[in-house]
Amino acid sequence: MSEPLLEVRDLKVSFRTDDGLVRAVDGVSLTLAEGETLGIVGESGSGKSVTMMSVMRLITDPNAQFSGEVFYKGRDLMKLNQGQIRSIRGSGIGMIFQDPMTSLNPVYKVGWQIAEQIRAHEQVSSAAARDRAIQLLTAVGIPQAARRVDDYPHHFSGGMRQRVMIAMAVSCNPDVLIADEPTTALDVTIQAQILKLIRKLKEDFGTAVVLITHDMGVVADMADRIAVMYAGRVIEQGTGRDLFYDPQHPYTWGLLGSIARLDRPRPRRLAAIPGLPPSLLRLPEGCAFSDRCAHSFDLCATRPELSARLGTTHLDACHLSPQQKKDLRVATIHPELVPETP
Amino acid sequence: MLTFIVRRSLWTVLVMFVITVLVFIIFFKTPGVDPARAIAGRDSSPQILAEIRAQFGLNRPLPVQYGLMMKRLFVDRSLVSYSNQGQLVVPEIFAAAPATLSLVLGAALIWVVVSIAMGVAAAVLRGSLLDPLLMIVALIGVSTPVFWLGQVANLVSQGGLHNTILFSWVPPLGYTPLTSNPVRWFEGLVLPWITLSILYIGFYARVLRASVLEVQNEDYVRTARAKGLTEQRVLMRHTLRNSMITFVSLFGLDFGALVGGGAILTEVVFGIHGVGFLTYQALTSLDLPTIMATVVYGAFFIVLANALVDVAYAWLDPRVRPT
Numbered sequence: 309m310s311e312p313l314l315e316v317r318d319l320k321v322s323f324r325t326d327d328g329l330v331r332a333v334d335g336v337s338l339t340l341a342e343g344e345t346l347g348i349v350g351e352s353g354s355g356k357s358v359t360m361m362s363v364m365r366l367i368t369d370p371n372a373q374f375s376g377e378v379f380y381k382g383r384d385l386m387k388l389n390q391g392q393i394r395s396i397r398g399s400g401i402g403m404i405f406q407d408p409m410t411s412l413n414p415v416y417k418v419g420w421q422i423a424e425q426i427r428a429h430e431q432v433s434s435a436a437a438r439d440r441a442i443q444l445l446t447a448v449g450i451p452q453a454a455r456r457v458d459d460y461p462h463h464f465s466g467g468m469r470q471r472v473m474i475a476m477a478v479s480c481n482p483d484v485l486i487a488d489e490p491t492t493a494l495d496v497t498i499q500a501q502i503l504k505l506i507r508k509l510k511e512d513f514g515t516a517v518v519l520i521t522h523d524m525g526v527v528a529d530m531a532d533r534i535a536v537m538y539a540g541r542v543i544e545q546g547t548g549r550d551l552f553y554d555p556q557h558p559y560t561w562g563l564l565g566s567i568a569r570l571d572r573p574r575p576r577r578l579a580a581i582p583g584l585p586p587s588l589l590r591l592p593e594g595c596a597f598s599d600r601c602a603h604s605f606d607l608c609a610t611r612p613e614l615s616a617r618l619g620t621t622h623l624d625a626c627h628l629s630p631q632q633k634k635d636l637r638v639a640t641i642h643p644e645l646v647p648e649t650p
Numbered sequence: 651m652l653t654f655i656v657r658r659s660l661w662t663v664l665v666m667f668v669i670t671v672l673v674f675i676i677f678f679k680t681p682g683v684d685p686a687r688a689i690a691g692r693d694s695s696p697q698i699l700a701e702i703r704a705q706f707g708l709n710r711p712l713p714v715q716y717g718l719m720m721k722r723l724f725v726d727r728s729l730v731s732y733s734n735q736g737q738l739v740v741p742e743i744f745a746a747a748p749a750t751l752s753l754v755l756g757a758a759l760i761w762v763v764v765s766i767a768m769g770v771a772a773a774v775l776r777g778s779l780l781d782p783l784l785m786i787v788a789l790i791g792v793s794t795p796v797f798w799l800g801q802v803a804n805l806v807s808q809g810g811l812h813n814t815i816l817f818s819w820v821p822p823l824g825y826t827p828l829t830s831n832p833v834r835w836f837e838g839l840v841l842p843w844i845t846l847s848i849l850y851i852g853f854y855a856r857v858l859r860a861s862v863l864e865v866q867n868e869d870y871v872r873t874a875r876a877k878g879l880t881e882q883r884v885l886m887r888h889t890l891r892n893s894m895i896t897f898v899s900l901f902g903l904d905f906g907a908l909v910g911g912g913a914i915l916t917e918v919v920f921g922i923h924g925v926g927f928l929t930y931q932a933l934t935s936l937d938l939p940t941i942m943a944t945v946v947y948g949a950f951f952i953v954l955a956n957a958l959v960d961v962a963y964a965w966l967d968p969r970v971r972p973t
Binding site: 366368370390393396397398402403405407413416424425428429460462473476477 | 870969
């Protein structure tokens with residue numbers, strides 16, 4: 309198997325606060341191959357954004373502490389100096405963020421902002437950069453790009469602004485595009501368009517994509533592999549098929565069970581996972597999900613490592629045996645929701 | 651943009667009109683006060699009173715009185731200060747303007763440069779010892795009364811330490827016009843410049859620091875960093891460009907007020923015969939015509955500054971522009 313393009317190894321990110329040490333990311337390991345789409349799913353506070361922001365070294369909080377390694381094309385990003393990481397940001401790894409309404413600088417024209425990124429990494433004239441900006445705007449589906457390149461961000465709607473952000477992020481042909489909840493702030497129809505755009509760019513340029521979201525439906529469609537995060541740890545990782553048809557971790561069962569289905573009879577109550585995620589100030593020694601898990605037992609007091617318990621590339625972090633998991637899953641999630649093995 | 655400027659200018663004219671009406675009513679129609687006596691000042695013989703009544707049309711209807719006053723002020727500029735031996739008021743104000751402008755422009759230059767440096771330094775060095783230190787210095791600057799500071803400066807430079815090399819170059823109190831002796835003009839203004847700017851440095855450094863810290867947390871600054879730009883460029887082109895919007899608006903208003911004669915205390919303490927000094931003199935001797943004229947002069951600059959600040963704001967922040 310060839311070298312992964314991006315490899316996160318046991319990343320830990322903590323923040324010193326007045327109330328103690330907040331462990332936002334507690335030992336996360338991920339890999340991303342060339343051209344692959346990795347989905348990272350989890351609820352708010354699970355550490356998904358902090359993980360990827362740390363990859364780009366975008367966390368400027370002086371109270372942040374990092375440990376672990378992040379390999380990009382063989383170099384550990386955590387050990388690079390400011391100049392080196394700057395040359396990777398935007399040209400090797402691009403990132404788009406959640407709220408397009410505030411992610412663009414309101415006082416500069418969009419064409420100027422895109423050109424600024426291009427000229428930060430490549431030696432091109434401002435006229436050439438502007439032409440590239442117009443081409444990019446056309447590629448992301450902005451109509452009349454030649455005119456709109458001189459418009460300010462407030463002249464665009466939310467969906468259009470996100471397209472501009474995407475144009476800007478891919479302007480230097482990065483190997484990796486990190487999309488941090490790109491559609492959360494947009495309505496559903498625009499969401500579909502944006503995801504289609506990301507997929508198209510991925511196909512045209514072979515960019516690897518890391519898609520962070522809390523929406524299982526988004527990753528089902530887009531991702532080759534999915535990692536599920538909970539309380540700063542990855543608790544399950546596998547292909548879409550693995551996760552949706554053969555989920556191994558009780559948390560994943562809870563996530564899937566809570567999806568409102570249109571093709572089944574309407575339940576009287578929506579299923580929810582009881583309880584709340586643990587406070588990141590006081591993470592338990594053992595499994596972070598154990599106090600909410602209906603199936604926890606004595607072994608759960610020791611932290612389960614993310615490993616290949618099925619002998620395949622489908623990893624999970626739960627001490628239950630594969631057979632127990634199969635039995636309990638059928639009992640936990642409503643039987644109708646578990647389809648026949650394909 | 652052009653229509654915006656034209657609309658704003660018309661609005662300025664309207665506001666000026668309202669101000670002159672208000673000033674007129676305050677000075678001429680305060681119940682219990684005889685305007686003729688007030689205008690005449692201290693020496694008011696019956697002949698002067700009669701002359702004033704005729705000239706200002708005090709027996710005629712209100713709008714006529716207003717019209718006559720405005721004519722005197724703006725059209726023939728023949729308004730006369732009775733308590734000052736019939737000195738023509740309007741030319742006197744214009745003669746005092748260069749002194750005020752010299753003081754205010756110099757102080758403004760100093761305070762803009764220093765407050766930006768301090769404000770940005772404090773925001774960038776946040777977390778280190780320098781940040782609170784700079785802000786304490788700024789707070790001292792804001793809290794120090796300008797007349798006290800000026801008097802202390804005078805005591806030291808004119809009195810105690812005048813013969814030392816530190817202050818021997820300081821000329822006696824007063825203003826020397828630029829055209830008559832540039833070196834002395836400069837030397838005579840150094841201490842007034844510093845004194846006047848200290849208050850504003852304190853205020854603006856704190857304002858800018860708060861603004862920079864706020865903008866630094868904005869999403870678009872994070873985006874700029876994610877683009878791979880240098881920290882310097884992120885600070886200059888992205889953070890400051892947005893932080894300065896508030897700074898510029900506030901500066902325009904303060905500067906306008908100062909040009910209109912707002913630096914009264916500084917001018918008096920340092921003996922600079924500018925518009926503020928004139929206002930002070932007129933107030934102490936209750937010289938109504940001069941007071942009226944300086945009030946209108948000051949009001950004009952404040953209103954003008956407001957209009958210019960609106961235009962500048964629209965230029966700096968595209969979101970505010972009318973589409």
